[in-house]
Amino acid sequence: MEAPIKILIADDEPDIIEIISFHLNKLGYEVASAKDGSEAIEKANSFAPDCIILDIMMPKRTGFEVCEYLRSQKQFDKTLIVLLTALNDEASHIKGLELGGDDFISKPISPKVLVSRITALFRRLQPTESDKKIITANDLMIDISQYKTVLKGVTHVLAKKEFELLYLLAAQPGRVFLRGEILSQVWGNDVIVGDRTIDVHIRKIRAKLGIDCITTVKGVGYKFDY
Amino acid sequence: MEAPIKILIADDEPDIIEIISFHLNKLGYEVASAKDGSEAIEKANSFAPDCIILDIMMPKRTGFEVCEYLRSQKQFDKTLIVLLTALNDEASHIKGLELGGDDFISKPISPKVLVSRITALFRRLQPTESDKKIITANDLMIDISQYKTVLKGVTHVLAKKEFELLYLLAAQPGRVFLRGEILSQVWGNDVIVGDRTIDVHIRKIRAKLGIDCITTVKGVGYKFDY
DNA sequence: CCGTTAGTTAACAATTTGATAATGTTAACT
DNA sequence: AGTTAACATTATCAAATTGTTAACTAACGG
Numbered sequence: 012m013e014a015p016i017k018i019l020i021a022d023d024e025p026d027i028i029e030i031i032s033f034h035l036n037k038l039g040y041e042v043a044s045a046k047d048g049s050e051a052i053e054k055a056n057s058f059a060p061d062c063i064i065l066d067i068m069m070p071k072r073t074g075f076e077v078c079e080y081l082r083s084q085k086q087f088d089k090t091l092i093v094l095l096t097a098l099n100d101e102a103s104h105i106k107g108l109e110l111g112g113d114d115f116i117s118k119p120i121s122p123k124v125l126v127s128r129i130t131a132l133f134r135r136l137q138p139t140e141s142d143k144k145i146i147t148a149n150d151l152m153i154d155i156s157q158y159k160t161v162l163k164g165v166t167h168v169l170a171k172k173e174f175e176l177l178y179l180l181a182a183q184p185g186r187v188f189l190r191g192e193i194l195s196q197v198w199g200n201d202v203i204v205g206d207r208t209i210d211v212h213i214r215k216i217r218a219k220l221g222i223d224c225i226t227t228v229k230g231v232g233y234k235f236d237y
Numbered sequence: 238m239e240a241p242i243k244i245l246i247a248d249d250e251p252d253i254i255e256i257i258s259f260h261l262n263k264l265g266y267e268v269a270s271a272k273d274g275s276e277a278i279e280k281a282n283s284f285a286p287d288c289i290i291l292d293i294m295m296p297k298r299t300g301f302e303v304c305e306y307l308r309s310q311k312q313f314d315k316t317l318i319v320l321l322t323a324l325n326d327e328a329s330h331i332k333g334l335e336l337g338g339d340d341f342i343s344k345p346i347s348p349k350v351l352v353s354r355i356t357a358l359f360r361r362l363q364p365t366e367s368d369k370k371i372i373t374a375n376d377l378m379i380d381i382s383q384y385k386t387v388l389k390g391v392t393h394v395l396a397k398k399e400f401e402l403l404y405l406l407a408a409q410p411g412r413v414f415l416r417g418e419i420l421s422q423v424w425g426n427d428v429i430v431g432d433r434t435i436d437v438h439i440r441k442i443r444a445k446l447g448i449d450c451i452t453t454v455k456g457v458g459y460k461f462d463y
Numbered sequence: 464c465c466g467t468t469a470g471t472t473a474a475c476a477a478t479t480t481g482a483t484a485a486t487g488t489t490a491a492c493t
Numbered sequence: 494a495g496t497t498a499a500c501a502t503t504a505t506c507a508a509a510t511t512g513t514t515a516a517c518t519a520a521c522g523g
Contacts, residue, residue: 210471439480
């Protein structure tokens with residue numbers, strides 16, 4: 012789940028490889044390199060990178076050829092391909108993009124910009140945040156994208172407000188939420204409801220889950236503790 | 238499902254807008270334009286484009302400001318933002334990408350290249366078709382290329398909207414889709430239909446398939462669970 | 464003890480969905 | 494064009510669920 016993102020750099024100039032590697036490494040990427048087109052293809056297969064930076068002008072095979080090959084292979088379907096070139100001519104640019112490149116960068120370019128562009132590319136690919144809205148605590152799981160809670164493998168169905176309340180508290184276990192905070196977070200600032208309303212919902216959660224995962228802090232509020 | 242891709246161009250130079258529009262139009266995109274930053278935001282809201290091309294130097298609000306605003310709004314989560322500038326300075330470049338831009342293009346650039354880059358951006362977004370044409374869950378198969386559903390070997394014919402709705406939900410089993418999401422995905426942002434419309438279609442799906450593969454999450458939405 | 468705060472319960476109110484029928488709309492076929 | 498049938502949408506009402514309140518009880522701290 013949290014495997015580092017892998018990037019392969021193919022360029023025949025060692026200096027370029029070194030400086031780019033350095034910057035990418037600093038950001039936590041795992042980097043491999045290749046010095047020509049053939050090696051790029053080998054490394055792509057063995058290293059299975061998430062992103063490949065290809066210089067166009069390389070010995071053995073050009074970046075175009077490598078790009079074309081990669082795009083024809085199913086396993087590189089989702090691999091980002093960035094084409095890099097000293098040429099600044101339009102034809103190459105278009106050709107690169109048409110061959111399935113995801114980005115096309117003209118040299119000279121500062122490493123910082125290159126790295127920014129790559130970061131931007133990845134940002135798009137990041138799994139939709141809805142996926143990662145799951146809270147777990149011991150044998151309790153709260154998944155907001157599915158609106159369900161699973162305790163010891165048993166799914167408990169909470170009503171909307173109950174769920175939202177539990178989710179709010181569980182998002183920061185141990186932290187005490189004032190009644191006012193709970194109201195504004197779960198109910199919003201517009202609606203006005205009495206104080207007992209919170210109590211009743213807390214009670215329903217406790218009853219449905221069958222465990223006392225919510226602690227009362229008298230005179231202050233409630234906290235999730237489990 | 239096959240609505241044309243919509244692109245919004247914001248630039249204060251009418252010539253630029255015209256030439257880019259022309260090329261994008263030719264490729265079948267639906268194009269709208271804005272002449273300054275404020276108009277860009279208005280149009281973004283009303284037009285709901287899939288991609289926004291922003292000149293950085295614009296009256297009223299700069300492209301940076303517009304970009305920052307768009308990225309702060311949930312509905313533009315998946316909207317591509319391309320920043321366009323006459324400046325070729327690195328700081329702007331990085332700033333643009335850090336503000337959430339998806340691509341950064343320096344003028345002057347030929348329309349062909351610009352269009353290629355935009356096409357490349359979209360290509361990356363396309364959900365890999367190979368995976369997504371057929372969905373299976375237990376003894377249920379949903380094949381979008383044939384618009385048919387097969388349950389336990391028996392083919393059930395769903396109407397267009399019914400099918401699209403089922404397909405949407407089944408593509409991410411377990412995930413709850415809000416009514417609003419369903420509306421914008423299946424019906425699109427332009428048409429306005431009442432809430433009961435969704436219910437009725439859900440009901441028809443349940444009736445036709447004879448199984449309850451769709452779960453109601455009261456007050457929230459629906460999810461596919463089977 | 465006494466006042467304050469939280470828990471419990473049941474009644475009631477509000478919201479949401481389900482079911483059905485009726486009305487538009489579209490597409491296909493004469 | 495006219496006819497028909499399938500589909501999509503809306504309207505309406507019933508049913509179920511959920512949310513809120515009130516009234517009472519229990520617990521806690523000084």
